[in-house]
Amino acid sequence: MPASQDTRRFWLMKNEPDEYSIDHALSAPDATIAWNGVRNYQARNFMRDDMQVGDGVLYWHSSCAEPGIYGIARIAGNLRVDPSQFDPADPYYDPKSSPDKPRWLTLDVQALRKTRPLLIAELREQPALAHMRVLQKGNRLSITPVSTEEWQVIEGLLQGR
DNA sequence: GCCAACGTTGGC
DNA sequence: GCCAACGTTGGC
Numbered sequence: 346m347p348a349s350q351d352t353r354r355f356w357l358m359k360n361e362p363d364e365y366s367i368d369h370a371l372s373a374p375d376a377t378i379a380w381n382g383v384r385n386y387q388a389r390n391f392m393r394d395d396m397q398v399g400d401g402v403l404y405w406h407s408s409c410a411e412p413g414i415y416g417i418a419r420i421a422g423n424l425r426v427d428p429s430q431f432d433p434a435d436p437y438y439d440p441k442s443s444p445d446k447p448r449w450l451t452l453d454v455q456a457l458r459k460t461r462p463l464l465i466a467e468l469r470e471q472p473a474l475a476h477m478r479v480l481q482k483g484n485r486l487s488i489t490p491v492s493t494e495e496w497q498v499i500e501g502l503l504q505g506r
Numbered sequence: 507g508c509c510a511a512c513g514t515t516g517g518c
Numbered sequence: 519g520c521c522a523a524c525g526t527t528g529g530c
């Protein structure tokens with residue numbers, strides 16, 4: 346598809362590999378997992394307002410020995426209420442949310458492939474990625490937008506360009 | 507395990 | 519509606 350017709354947006358989504366690694370996602374039925382547990386309004390709003398089926402996703406492993414990009418995924422849609430917020434036994438339980446006024450949403454993410462690890466140090470070497478959200482000091486947001494330019498630079502790194 | 511940075515809470 | 523206190527995130 347010509348780049349001019351490519352209306353995808355791009356995202357970076359963090360997951361702890363202990364919970365949902367790229368390998369785990371790839372081994373799920375249809376390689377698709379529900380992106381549960383988002384408990385930040387900005388991240389929720391990205392899911393609710395901006396994500397479209399087919400958008401590209403950089404699959405990030407966080408809170409681990411070597412944080413970085415470990416795979417490529419796509420937004421598979423099916424935006425819905427995140428059931429984990431109502432379950433007191435769930436680590437993502439939110440006592441302030443209620444079924445008649447749910448706070449949190451989930452959607453499906455389909456893993457496409459594992460990549461070689463693109464670690465933070467390597468990403469920081471790329472001047473074109475200097476403004477990438479995930480590389481900014483103090484960034485904690487688990488879902489961040491990725492620009493088309495950043496996406497292309499990362500594709501290039503993965504292809505050895 | 508540390509701790510800087512950030513988002514949320516709640517008293518006022 | 520301000521803002522100090524608190525809890526959490528996540529790289530290091």
